[in-house]
Amino acid sequence: MNSERQTRQEKIDLQLGRAGWAVGSRRLVEKFICLAHLDNFPWPDTTEKQQTTIEAAAQAVLYARTKHPTSTIADLYDPLTMPPELVRAHQVLDRAVDAAYGKTAFNTEA
Numbered sequence: 001m002n003s004e005r006q007t008r009q010e011k012i013d014l015q016l017g018r019a020g021w022a023v024g025s026r027r028l029v030e031k032f033i034c035l036a037h038l039d040n041f042p043w044p045d046t047t048e049k050q051q052t053t054i055e056a057a058a059q060a061v062l063y064a065r066t067k068h069p070t071s072t073i074a075d076l077y078d079p080l081t082m083p084p085e086l087v088r089a090h091q092v093l094d095r096a097v098d099a100a101y102g103k104t105a106f107n108t109e110a
Contacts, residue, residue, distance in 0.1 A: 050100045057093035064089040 046054070064086040065076060076086060 044101050046100045050096070053096045054093070054100060057089070057096045060089040061086070061093055 064083065067085065068076060068083060076082065
């Protein structure tokens with residue numbers, strides 16, 4: 001189980017660009033920003049079902065973006081023109097993440 005969870009985390013790391021530094025890459029700064037942001041955010045202990053639900057919801061967000069290949073991120077996330085399927089995908093992801101956190105307060109400071 002621990003090995004399976006580690007493999008799952010490695011897969012998520014790769015998808016989020018947290019796999020490591022690419023020497024000579026122009027995305028080096030973007031990867032650093034991604035690492036600095038994500039690694040400092042407290043993440044709850046989740047069940048296998050919660051992980052699967054969150055992963056599926058995150059993939060749905062990415063899939064909704066692919067339906068608009070000519071749109072920039074700014075276009076996709078403009079509140080006035082955001083595609084309805086992307087809005088729905090984010091709502092599902094938000095609910096899945098909220099469920100993982102539950103109603104407990106944070107005990108630590110980031």
